[in-house]
Amino acid sequence: MLKFLSRIDRRVIYLLMAVAIIIPILVPLNLPVQITKEVRGVYDEIDRLPAGSRILVVFDYEPASQPEVEPMAIAVMRHCLSKNLKVVAISYLQLGRGNAEIVFNMIQKEFEKKGRILKYGEDIANMGFKPGYSAMILGLGKDFKGTCVTDYMGKDVYSLPILKDVEGLNDFKYLACLHDDSSISYWILYAYEIVGIKIGSFCTAVMAPGIYANLDAGQLTGIVGGLKGASEYEKLLNYRGSATIGMDSQTIIHMLIVIFILIGNFSYLLKERRLKKEQFL
Amino acid sequence: MSAYAPWATTLGIWIAAGITLAVYSFLYKDNPFYKLAEHLYIGVSTGYLLVIAWQDAIYPQFIVPVFFQSPPVYMILLPGIMGLMMYTRFFKKVSWISRISLAFVIGWTSGVAAPVVIQGSLIRHMGSTIIPLFRLEFFSLNIWSILFGILALGFWAALLYLVQKDKYADWGTGRRAILVSGVILFTILFFVAAVFFSRVTVGDVYNYIFRGDRSKLDLFNKSVDAFMSTFYLLVILVGVITVLFYFFYSIEHKKILKGVAKTGIIFQMLFFGAAFGYTVMGRVSLAIGRMRFLIIDWIKPSTGFQWIIGLGVFAVLAVLFLLQDRSRRSSETE
Numbered sequence: 254m255l256k257f258l259s260r261i262d263r264r265v266i267y268l269l270m271a272v273a274i275i276i277p278i279l280v281p282l283n284l285p286v287q288i289t290k291e292v293r294g295v296y297d298e299i300d301r302l303p304a305g306s307r308i309l310v311v312f313d314y315e316p317a318s319q320p321e322v323e324p325m326a327i328a329v330m331r332h333c334l335s336k337n338l339k340v341v342a343i344s345y346l347q348l349g350r351g352n353a354e355i356v357f358n359m360i361q362k363e364f365e366k367k368g369r370i371l372k373y374g375e376d377i378a379n380m381g382f383k384p385g386y387s388a389m390i391l392g393l394g395k396d397f398k399g400t401c402v403t404d405y406m407g408k409d410v411y412s413l414p415i416l417k418d419v420e421g422l423n424d425f426k427y428l429a430c431l432h433d434d435s436s437i438s439y440w441i442l443y444a445y446e447i448v449g450i451k452i453g454s455f456c457t458a459v460m461a462p463g464i465y466a467n468l469d470a471g472q473l474t475g476i477v478g479g480l481k482g483a484s485e486y487e488k489l490l491n492y493r494g495s496a497t498i499g500m501d502s503q504t505i506i507h508m509l510i511v512i513f514i515l516i517g518n519f520s521y522l523l524k525e526r527r528l529k530k531e532q533f534l
Numbered sequence: 535m536s537a538y539a540p541w542a543t544t545l546g547i548w549i550a551a552g553i554t555l556a557v558y559s560f561l562y563k564d565n566p567f568y569k570l571a572e573h574l575y576i577g578v579s580t581g582y583l584l585v586i587a588w589q590d591a592i593y594p595q596f597i598v599p600v601f602f603q604s605p606p607v608y609m610i611l612l613p614g615i616m617g618l619m620m621y622t623r624f625f626k627k628v629s630w631i632s633r634i635s636l637a638f639v640i641g642w643t644s645g646v647a648a649p650v651v652i653q654g655s656l657i658r659h660m661g662s663t664i665i666p667l668f669r670l671e672f673f674s675l676n677i678w679s680i681l682f683g684i685l686a687l688g689f690w691a692a693l694l695y696l697v698q699k700d701k702y703a704d705w706g707t708g709r710r711a712i713l714v715s716g717v718i719l720f721t722i723l724f725f726v727a728a729v730f731f732s733r734v735t736v737g738d739v740y741n742y743i744f745r746g747d748r749s750k751l752d753l754f755n756k757s758v759d760a761f762m763s764t765f766y767l768l769v770i771l772v773g774v775i776t777v778l779f780y781f782f783y784s785i786e787h788k789k790i791l792k793g794v795a796k797t798g799i800i801f802q803m804l805f806f807g808a809a810f811g812y813t814v815m816g817r818v819s820l821a822i823g824r825m826r827f828l829i830i831d832w833i834k835p836s837t838g839f840q841w842i843i844g845l846g847v848f849a850v851l852a853v854l855f856l857l858q859d860r861s862r863r864s865s866e867t868e
Contacts, residue, residue, distance in 0.1 A: 264561065264562060267561045270821070271825070274818075274821055274822055274825045275825055275829065278822075278825060278826055278829055278830075279829070317820070318820070319823065320819055320820050320822060320823015320824065320826070320827075321816060321819040321820065321823070347582070347583045347586040347587060347590075348579075348582070348583070348586075350586060350590065351586075381586075381589075381590040382586050382587070382590040382591065383590070383591070384587070384591045387643065387646060387647065388642075388646075391646070402594050402595055402598075403590075403594040405590065407589070407593075407594060441654060442647070442650045442651060442654045442655070443650065445654070446650055446653055446654040446658075447650065457816050457819075458812040458813065458815040458816035458819065459809075459812060459813050459816040461812050462805065462808050462809045462812050463809075466659055466662075469662045470658045470659050470661070470662040471658075471662065472654070472658065478812070479812065479815050479816055479819060480815065480819040480822070481815065495823075495826060498826075499819065499822040499823070499826065502818070502822045502825075503815060503818055503819065503822065506818045507814070507815075507818075510814060
């Protein structure tokens with residue numbers, strides 16, 4: 254038994270993992286999703302905003318995190334635009350700018366199919382990549398248009414109707430931060446603490462445990478963490494998106510990992526026992 | 535917003551699928567396809583980052599205000615020059631110049647960050663830790679709550695006395711663990727009972743038993759709420775103190791202090807466990823995303839013609855890699 258367990262090739266584990274991911278994609282299991290108060294905190298805050306309010310969506314994630322964060326981006330965009338909120342995107346990562354463009358294209362096509370044309374510059378706008386970390390956020394807080402200068406297409410931001418009457422960050426009712434790194438801490442320190450704008454975190458699962466302290470401190474209204482959080486947001490919006498479908502595979506994989514951990518520990522204990530016996534003899 | 539031509543989208547999907555498979559092929563073993571994907575990734579991303587930096591930052595925020603705006607904003611030349619000074623690091627003799635820019639950045643950042651970090655990280659988080667243990671709205675003082683409170687305190691005092699005196703040192707770990715868990719369990723029960731009885735009158739109990747009036751039943755839920763809120767706060771309190779103590783090396787961690795430090799380790803392990811679970815979820819999510827891409831975006835919509843071309847390109851690359859490998863080996867033997 255011990256010999257068999259120790260001889261298992263790591264590639265067998267990779268293969269099993271791949272099978273466990275692929276099967277639920279081909280045959281969805283439709284497992285239930287429970288809504289947590291962290292996700293509801295973000296959803297309720299956006300849902301409460303009156304039509305016409307501006308919301309700043311920060312695309313601080315790289316393409317490597319796209320499978321995890323993009324479902325959240327799509328969900329929050331759908332939520333905002335279905336409530337007639339005006340969405341302005343910005344990124345302080347060079348690669349985040351392209352992610353915003355992808356999500357905007359997707360959402361525009363989707364709304365077009367439903368018969369509503371989303372006008373760039375009126376309903377949505379993409380400020381693109383803005384460097385400078387803390388300096389950039391401080392600048393946005395005081396003079397949003399002066400700091401942005403141009404949008405992602407090189408258009409003068411002063412010509413965009415969506416930014417009419419916008420002076421600083423306090424002209425935005427909410428800030429949805431989609432991030433795969435600790436960029437949220439900059440937004441919390443320089444946007445929440447100085448300007449007072451409410452922030453919701455849409456982060457990768459890796460980032461989530463570290464942000465709970467900010468949630469407890471009242472600096473965030475909620476956390477949408479990882480694929481699980483995205484699936485909860487999708488459920489609140491009453492649709493089965495890629496996150497909800499992905500959660501089937503996620504559940505199977507987690508069960509498989511638990512089995513692997515048990516097997517690993519079992520074989521370790523067997524080995525220890527055998528060694529002790531040999532020493533005794 | 536820009537849209538892409540269908541042929542460009544298809545080509546992009548095939549390249550992305552090919553690179554995905556090339557990266558995954560590393561799971562089997564290192565190979566030239568993986569190396570190709572690795573080099574492509576670094577090259578393409580560096581080029582892309584440079585273009586974005588130029589298009590979104592350097593051109594509109596530096597070139598335009600200085601050279602194409604009327605009147606020109608010459609003040610921007612200063613940060614521009616400071617930025618260029620950073621590149622002097624590549625020349626040994628004048629590399630000291632880069633320190634001026636670096637000093638400016640560090641000084642400015644420290645000055646701006648210090649008060650905000652103290653307010654937003656230190657004070658704010660301390661504030662969220664130092665909060666009342668008991669939510670007073672759940673309690674009312676009466677003979678029951680006082681009695682149960684005294685009993686619970688008595689149990690804890692007894693436990694502390696026993697631990698202090700080390701009277702039961704010969705009991706062994708298992709029996710002492712039973713003693714500690716027993717005391718904790720009694721405290722929990724007394725706590726729930728204290729809140730419950732502090733709100734329920736004899737008349738309520740009579741009505742519940744004989745008249746089936748369940749309106750006061752929600753009081754039980756309230757007492758559970760009160761207990762849970764205090765329990766969570768106790769966990770935070772114990773966690774913060776024990777973890778901080780674990781990193782406090784001025785006192786030797788022995789006897790009861792060893793237990794405190796060990797509790798600190800348990801709390802840290804709990805965090806690492808949660809972080810590990812989340813990390814697994816994150817990594818699996820990425821694998822799910824790639825698999826969904828391969829199945830839904832690549833395999834399903836691809837036509838036979840596309841497959842012939844795709845496999846043809848793969849075959850050509852494989853032959854090229856084989857030839858390269860053969861020439862490398864022959865040059866090595868020579």
